[in-house]
Amino acid sequence: MKKTQNWNSSIGFILASAGSAIGLGAIWKFPYIAGLYGGGAFLLEFIIFTLLIGLPLLISEFSIGQLGKTYTISIFNKLSGKPILNSIGYLGNITAFILYAFYSVIGGWIIIFIMYYFGITFNLVEPNPDFFNQMMINPNYVLIGQAIFIAVTGIIVSFGIQNGIEKASKIMMPLLFILFMIIVIRSVTLDGASTGLKYFLIPRFEDISIKGTLYALGQSFFALSLGTTGMITYASYTKEKTNISKSAASIVFMNLLISVLAGLAIFPAAFALNIEVEAGPGLLFLVLPQLFNKIAFGMFFYILFLILFLFAALTSSISLLELNLSNIIKEDESKRKRTALWISIIVFITGIPAALSFGVLNNIKFGAGSIFDNMDFLVSYILMPIGVLLTTLFTGHILSKTRLQNVVTHGFSIWYPLVKYVLPVVILIVIITQFL
Numbered sequence: 001m002k003k004t005q006n007w008n009s010s011i012g013f014i015l016a017s018a019g020s021a022i023g024l025g026a027i028w029k030f031p032y033i034a035g036l037y038g039g040g041a042f043l044l045e046f047i048i049f050t051l052l053i054g055l056p057l058l059i060s061e062f063s064i065g066q067l068g069k070t071y072t073i074s075i076f077n078k079l080s081g082k083p084i085l086n087s088i089g090y091l092g093n094i095t096a097f098i099l100y101a102f103y104s105v106i107g108g109w110i111i112i113f114i115m116y117y118f119g120i121t122f123n124l125v126e127p128n129p130d131f132f133n134q135m136m137i138n139p140n141y142v143l144i145g146q147a148i149f150i151a152v153t154g155i156i157v158s159f160g161i162q163n164g165i166e167k168a169s170k171i172m173m174p175l176l177f178i179l180f181m182i183i184v185i186r187s188v189t190l191d192g193a194s195t196g197l198k199y200f201l202i203p204r205f206e207d208i209s210i211k212g213t214l215y216a217l218g219q220s221f222f223a224l225s226l227g228t229t230g231m232i233t234y235a236s237y238t239k240e241k242t243n244i245s246k247s248a249a250s251i252v253f254m255n256l257l258i259s260v261l262a263g264l265a266i267f268p269a270a271f272a273l274n275i276e277v278e279a280g281p282g283l284l285f286l287v288l289p290q291l292f293n294k295i296a297f298g299m300f301f302y303i304l305f306l307i308l309f310l311f312a313a314l315t316s317s318i319s320l321l322e323l324n325l326s327n328i329i330k331e332d333e334s335k336r337k338r339t340a341l342w343i344s345i346i347v348f349i350t351g352i353p354a355a356l357s358f359g360v361l362n363n364i365k366f367g368a369g370s371i372f373d374n375m376d377f378l379v380s381y382i383l384m385p386i387g388v389l390l391t392t393l394f395t396g397h398i399l400s401k402t403r404l405q406n407v408v409t410h411g412f413s414i415w416y417p418l419v420k421y422v423l424p425v426v427i428l429i430v431i432i433t434q435f436l
């Protein structure tokens, strides 16, 4: 997507932002964090945060993009006349870069799984019930997977063809949704599924903890791509008439829907199949193969699922790469390919310790856990909340109310006081509590 270009229609903008939002966050991360922090209690907190905090923040990022219409490292100065505020844009770029580095590790796992199941289909490899655990610790597998994921993202972005990818998501996303419905139906009809269903849907208030609450808030930022200025970038390509409040509402709705479906697919099955819900980042990869085993033509459906899952992850990684790239090349499209290559190489190198942290670097544990956990912690629970805090302060206290009124045409009277007074306080409290 070139900066000089606008989306041809609102739908292009919605597809791209929904593509950025819906990805590993909703499908892979949400169930595993919910499994670690209390199932139903986590779901409830996540829904509340997404609607009351995530939605207004998304509208806030969209309004900055639509009013400023330029790169995120200059947009804050352009709108306020204060060059120092461009640091919000730089911070977003750093956050997106680190996020991309560990995101690509999980993208790589999906790719290895796809290759493995194709291998089984064509009788090239033997089925191996312990495949996930062996793959995760094997440096060759994880690094090759990660490299391919970064390469595919890089190729799409260097040819500037993400427009086409976004159009394809008109077909892929509904397909993913339908497939999820099938998996959910199978999952909830397994013997012993009801325990898992209760675990996920019924909040037990004793499970609510400070850490879980922080993680639920961080998850709502991560899943909506907030606090990286990624959504500001996409909104800066919109035409004036795009209704950003409605667009934001539909993205939030889709994202919640996919998160809930992922939970409904995984928890009943995990309980029925005796898989530990606290398995961590491997949860989805441990549960789904067994679940698909119990579906007619399971292998075919599983491969289809993995391809759609990969697609969803790619539309997010594209936005991460494009954010960094657009700020470097600015209008000079001739630099696109070379810059995409360089960023990809550096991201790959940065991601190596994260990729290896499930295997050879497994014994390095500090702060939030493994190297991977620490990168995620830094991004999701420190940098994103700070990015979000600065963005909301910028919207509520620097931008003029009249200008905002022109772009936020729906629900302004509720949205504005939320963004100006309530959210900065709430987010600040959350940031502070984790250092106590």
Ligand code: PHE
Pocket: 020, 021, 022, 023, 024, 025, 026, 096, 099, 222, 223, 224, 225, 226, 228, 230, 316, 317, 319, 320
């Ligand atoms: N929202 C994406 C996901 O859930 C991740 C992401 C975060 C992408 C921030 C871009 C910017 O997978």
